[in-house]
Amino acid sequence: MAHIKVNQEKVTPEIAERLASVCPFGAIVVSEAGLSIEAGCRLCRLCLEADQDGVLTLVEDKPETSVDKSRWQGIAILAECVGNRLHPITLELLGKALEMAAPAGTPVFAVVIGWQVTSAAESLKYYGADKIYVYDDRHLEHFEPLRYAMCAADFIEKVRPSVVLAGATSMGRSLAPRIAARFRTGITADCTGLALRDNGNLVQTRPAFGGNIMAQIVTPHTRPQMCTVRYRVFDAAPRRENPTAQVEVMAVPHGLANVGAQVLDVLAKPEELDISEAEVIVAVGRGVKDEAGLRLAKKLADILGAQLACTRPMVENGRFDPRRQIGLSGRTVKPKLIVTIGVSGAVQFAAGMDKSEYIISINSDPEASIFNISHVGLVGDLYEVLPAFIEKIEREGLVR
Ligand SMILES: Cc1cc2nc3c(=O)[nH]c(=O)nc-3n(C[C@H](O)[C@H](O)[C@H](O)COP(=O)(O)OP(=O)(O)OC[C@H]3O[C@@H](n4cnc5c(N)ncnc54)[C@H](O)[C@@H]3O)c2cc1C
Numbered sequence: 439m440a441h442i443k444v445n446q447e448k449v450t451p452e453i454a455e456r457l458a459s460v461c462p463f464g465a466i467v468v469s470e471a472g473l474s475i476e477a478g479c480r481l482c483r484l485c486l487e488a489d490q491d492g493v494l495t496l497v498e499d500k501p502e503t504s505v506d507k508s509r510w511q512g513i514a515i516l517a518e519c520v521g522n523r524l525h526p527i528t529l530e531l532l533g534k535a536l537e538m539a540a541p542a543g544t545p546v547f548a549v550v551i552g553w554q555v556t557s558a559a560e561s562l563k564y565y566g567a568d569k570i571y572v573y574d575d576r577h578l579e580h581f582e583p584l585r586y587a588m589c590a591a592d593f594i595e596k597v598r599p600s601v602v603l604a605g606a607t608s609m610g611r612s613l614a615p616r617i618a619a620r621f622r623t624g625i626t627a628d629c630t631g632l633a634l635r636d637n638g639n640l641v642q643t644r645p646a647f648g649g650n651i652m653a654q655i656v657t658p659h660t661r662p663q664m665c666t667v668r669y670r671v672f673d674a675a676p677r678r679e680n681p682t683a684q685v686e687v688m689a690v691p692h693g694l695a696n697v698g699a700q701v702l703d704v705l706a707k708p709e710e711l712d713i714s715e716a717e718v719i720v721a722v723g724r725g726v727k728d729e730a731g732l733r734l735a736k737k738l739a740d741i742l743g744a745q746l747a748c749t750r751p752m753v754e755n756g757r758f759d760p761r762r763q764i765g766l767s768g769r770t771v772k773p774k775l776i777v778t779i780g781v782s783g784a785v786q787f788a789a790g791m792d793k794s795e796y797i798i799s800i801n802s803d804p805e806a807s808i809f810n811i812s813h814v815g816l817v818g819d820l821y822e823v824l825p826a827f828i829e830k831i832e833r834e835g836l837v838r
Pocket residue numbers: 647648649650722723724725726748749750751752763764765766767768769779780781782783784785786787790800801802803806818819820821
């Protein structure tokens with residue numbers, strides 16, 4: 439980190455007013471005590487550029503801790519189990535870890551925490567990790583963040599992986615920051631891109647400022663480098679013929695039972711809508727202007743057994759629940775088939791669906807950018823194209 443230091447001796451009322459006026463965050467405050475830089479400073483450096491009088495100096499802070507990075511090796515993923523089954527995010531984390539590890543032959547580890555999770559660990563052996571560490575204990579039956587963090591921290595202390603990846607799921611979001619805090623290291627939440635530099639630094643990419651920029655974040659001074667990863671962004675590791683991983687059952691940390699909340703009962707939540715899980719999606723955009731258009735889209739969705747999703751303007755105009763929005767500020771989807779209707783294909787939308795296996799798009803504008811990422815494009819008025827499309831599917835049974 440860095441901060442901006444003020445040389446109060448050089449401050450005049452005019453200079454103070456000028457510098458305060460360039461700060462877009464209102465973080466430069468002029469008072470009787472002089473000029474001060476407040477907590478709102480985002481280090482955008484506009485004030486440094488405007489400072490012609492040597493009033494401000496950028497001071498690069500020395501890292502509080504600096505670890506011997508050569509002692510931290512490998513990429514670890516925190517597996518997630520639903521009962522004794524692996525949550526699909528586990529294989530996506532593993533897929534990305536294996537891809538990053540391949541060039542330098544970096545070892546890849548998986549950590550499975552829970553109770554009676556042997557068969558989840560056994561099935562994970564077929565997905566390419568070098569070693570699987572298992573914490574299996576009755577007190578880990580239900581996800582309890584403090585207990586799980588205790589086990590993950592025990593693993594990190596013993597194995598010292600350079601990188602730890604968790605899912606940006608309810609569990610990962612609750613667990614990963616607790617682990618990062620224990621090791622006084624950084625964490626980047628909700629990454630949509632990851633790359634490992636030759637020097638071992640992990641470049642963590644995520645949308646910032648509401649998706650207006652893609653921030654690239656590194657954790658250069660501390661280890662492990664930690665992040666949570668968005669579901670459905672990376673390809674799952676493929677199953678291999680033969681198991682590759684060694685499994686090591688770890689002793690759970692001492693005093694595990696005495697930390698965290700006592701879970702008395704677990705109540706099943708009603709199934710929640712999650713378009714990220716859908717295998718077929720019909721996505722509507724602003725080109726669908728009225729109820730008649732929506733009815734056509736819903737009919738198509740019914741025939742295809744699809745979930746209905748939408749672009750951001752369709753949420754903003756109150757026609758859809760925000761959980762149905764695809765895109766940078768919505769959900770990422772990777773269905774087998776997505777049909778977009780009246781969607782222009784803005785980058786913020788495309789970023790949330792361009793990894794779909796098969797994309798069919800209907801748009802009246804032949805230049806619409808959605809066609810650049812579509813496998814099939816139907817140019818025409820949706821109010822004419824959709825009835826014909828639906829009729830053809832019904833008549834010829836193209837799908838299902
Ligand atoms: C920070 C930020 C984050 C954002 N995040 C998201 C996000 O997560 N998801 C998202 O979707 N957007 C997001 N947006 C908005 C995004 O930039 C676009 O504005 C939005 O995706 C456009 O939605 P649309 O395609 O429905 O509408 P439009 O761009 O208006 O496109 C409508 C399309 O319908 C076609 N059309 C019109 N009439 C017909 C017809 N009769 N038949 C066939 N086609 C027709 C038009 O040719 C046009 O291409 C974000 C923007 C910002 C600034």
